[in-house]
Amino acid sequence: MKVYLTHTPEALANYYGERALAALRQVAEVRLNESGEHPAGRALAAAAAGCEAIVSYRQSPGEAETFAHAPDLVAFLRCAVDIRNVDVAAASAAGVLVTQATPGFIPAVAELVLGQMVDLARGIGAAAAAYHRGEVPPARMGRQLAGSTLGIIGHGAIGRYLAPLGLALGMRVLVADPKARPEDPRIEHRPLERLLAESDVVVCLAVATPETENLLDAAAFAHMKRGALFLNPSRGNLVDEAALLAALESGQLGGVAMDVGRAPDQMPTPVLARHPKVVATPHIGGLTPQAIEHQAFDTVRQVAALAEGRLPEHAVNAARATRLARLGIALPG
Secondary structure: OOEEEOOHHHHHHOOOOOHHHHHHHHHEEEEEEOOOOOHHHHHHHOOOOOOOOOEEEOOOEEOHHHHHHHOOOOEEEEEEOOOOOOOOHHHHHHHHHEEEOOOOOOHHHHHHHHHHHHHHHHOOHHHHHHHHHOOOOOOOOOOOOOEEEEEEEEEOOOHHHHHHHHOOOOOOEEOEEEEEOOOOEEEEEEHHHHHHHOOEEEEEEOOHHHHHHOOEEEHHHHHHHOEEEEEEOOOOHOHHHHHHHHHHHHEEEEEEEEOOEEEEEOOOOOOHHHHOEEEEOOOOOOHHHHHHHHHHHHHHHHHHHOOOOOOOOOEOOOOOOOOHHHHHOOOOO
């Protein structure tokens, strides 16, 4: 079968990798995106003409226009967990299968959070930047994480991985999640407001949904201890950025670390990223070879299943993917 890979050359190197590409070529004829652009709509349909599958980078959306104008397309395979910019209803109406990848970035994101916590507590990045400028930074008093309280908003896969790391650092660990409670008795479950009030360091790992839009707003920041540290490695739309900036300016927050924001491709917003109390990274939480290969190889296995006439794992609309019949795949009963 023929597959169109939407990753630009840079995205291909950073978010798919040579090993996965070689494996994909063993199970399908692969057409690469050499345009340097992230195709969308009719442009994506045209680029993928003649292909039964599209393997999509996160910046190439699955829009209704694509599904309506891609008569050869059988499956749209997202090389990411997040499918919010895939119009699943439109894909289903066209009979196109949509799949997603599984989270292979859990250790990578948790490790970045640990690094940012230490940086906020000790000012490592700021001191290193001063030395790089040829300056001698002042020796400033830092914070000790051991003995402090870590509050984790969300007890999903990353939260469950991060919490024991906080315990290993000697921190008291609190969790706020209305749908999940920690099994480890050393990890304390709290309502969100109490977690905010009791924590010295707050890490936002909530799932981004319409209900959690601006979950961290002015009222939430006001509930936090004055001078507390706040980290967001999850999604930018969880945070009211005007309220975040106000909390930084007023001193309510002692420091912020962010790997995401409301800039394009979920990058930190520049006006916040340049603030002297902010440690910002350009959406690199899952950018390790192990993490990107995990998701890339998910798509390789999905393509292989399609080529062999099997329903791939992690399908989100299999019951409506009528074009699977072209590959001899029966819809689930």
